[in-house]
Amino acid sequence: MxxxxxxxxxxxxxxxxxxxxxxxxxxxxxxxxxxxxxxxxxxxxxxxxxxxxxxxxxxxxxxxxxxxxxxxxxxxxxxxxxxxxxxxxxxxxxxxxGNGFPRPWQKQKQGDLLGVAGGVGVAPLVPALLEAARTGWDVGLLLGAQDAPGLLLVERLRASGIDVSTCTEDGSYGRQGLVTELLAERLPGASLVFACGPPGMLRVVREMTTAVECYFSLEERMACGVGACLGCACQSGDGYHLVCRDGPVFSAREVQL
Ligand SMILES: Cc1cc2nc3c(=O)[nH]c(=O)nc-3n(C[C@H](O)[C@H](O)[C@H](O)COP(=O)(O)OP(=O)(O)OC[C@H]3O[C@@H](n4cnc5c(N)ncnc54)[C@H](O)[C@@H]3O)c2cc1C
Ligand code: FES
Structure with a gap:
């Protein structure tokens, strides 16, 4: 334990x-x-x-x-x-x-990590992006929100050397549109994608990343948090997983959204 x-x-x-x-x-x-x-x-x-x-x-x-x-x-x-x-x-x-994100930068000297987040979904990505950038990986973040104030931690991440691209649904900051539209442009060149956000966003990210390794941090209502109550089960190809114990990070191809 x-x-x-x-x-x-x-x-x-x-x-x-x-x-x-x-x-x-x-x-x-x-x-x-x-x-x-x-x-x-x-x-x-x-x-x-x-x-x-x-x-x-x-x-x-x-x-x-x-x-x-x-x-x-x-x-x-x-x-x-x-x-x-x-x-x-x-x-x-x-x-x-929980399990946390895979950390290939501990073994591979070079790589291109792209984070994709909607709103508060940026939270779990921050430590992973910073750690990968510290080891010399090229790291980018695509962050979307409804409006400019919803783009959280942008300045802090930029100050740490992360290349942050933003979009807002109302066009009040960055590109007007959805974060998956930014992903379409930035995906070529990425060797690894981490994403967190609403299920609709994750479904589109999954469709777009069939040729690249991709991991999601999932949110599910939880009770015990330690694998004892089965309250956070999510469907996967081979049965179900507990988000608290087996996740919250899953391969994009492993879980049903
Ligand atoms: C692994 C994991 C990591 C998370 N990380 C963060 C984080 O970094 N920052 C953050 O703000 N929140 C995060 N959440 C979500 C957070 O746990 C919930 O927002 C919180 O439990 C709601 O508690 P509450 O008592 O305020 O709301 P409640 O009174 O329980 O619910 C209020 C409303 O919020 C909705 N809601 C509750 N839980 C969730 C949820 N998990 N996802 C979507 N809607 C929900 C309910 O359906 C209801 O409409 C995470 C959840 C998980 C499972
Ligand atoms: S919250 Fe109890 S098993 Fe996950």
Whole structure:
């Protein structure tokens, strides 16, 4: 077992557009073991409600600081509670959980990694893109959102040397259109694609990437988060997989969306 239940202290928080929030968590045991694409299962609520923990991808892994980061979109009671917690608040977390993305850059010196994300789907891609770029891979990110404020973490990624291309549905920033239209132009030359976003986006990415290795980070409602309740099963070619235990990262050809 590589995960554990531990306390994480909110060390910093920044409000981002459209109700998103970036939280820094001091959690040295998690930061020391975490891999890009893994997630934390967080108890969200001081009064025991919501009863079930909520899963969040690691949007930053900073082992030297003993910190990880979460990018949170407020959608309901649990995320509203988490997003409203002050610096210094102690959180009860399980993690790091899940399999994470493959990391071929640990063996291959050169490669071209392309991330494709919709909105908050950028979160699990960030640590993978940064790690691959640090080892000398060419790394690009195609990021789509409904409007300009929905394009999260763009400046931070560009400052780290990631080539970020953006598009918005309303045309308020970058190209007007869907992120898959950017993918059509950028796919030639990519040796590996990582994607996270709504199922409709992932279906199109899968159709477009039949000739290149492609992995998805999937989101599914979760209860236990550790493979015990079967609550997060998703269909695959050979039966079903548990998103929390076997994922959340799957080969694009492995899962049904
Ligand atoms: C592996 C994994 C990684 C995730 N990473 C992130 C992340 O980095 N940042 C982030 O903001 N969220 C992430 N999520 C989604 C997040 O867990 C949910 O948004 C959260 O559990 C909602 O809790 P809530 O109590 O606020 O909403 P609830 O009150 O439970 O639900 C409110 C509304 O949100 C919808 N909803 C709830 N969960 C999901 C979900 N998983 N996907 C889509 N819609 C949902 C519900 O259907 C409902 O309409 C991730 C989920 C998984 C499984
Ligand atoms: S959430 Fe319980 S098995 Fe995945």
């Amino acid at each position: 590589t995960w554990q239940q531990c306390q994480a202290v909110i060390s910093r928080r920044s409000e981002l557009p459209h109700g998103h929030i970036l939280l820094g968590l001091k959690a040295p045991p998690v930061a020391a073991r975490a891999r890009p694409g893994q997630f934390l299962h967080v108890r969200c609520g001081g009064d025991g409600w919501p009863l079930l923990r909520r899963p969040f991808s690691l949007a930053g892994i900073l082992p030297a600081e003993g910190e990880v980061e979460l990018l949170v979109r407020r959608v309901g009671k649990g995320t509203a509670w988490l997003a409203s917690q002050p610096v210094g608040q102690v959180l009860d977390v399980l993690g790091p959980l």
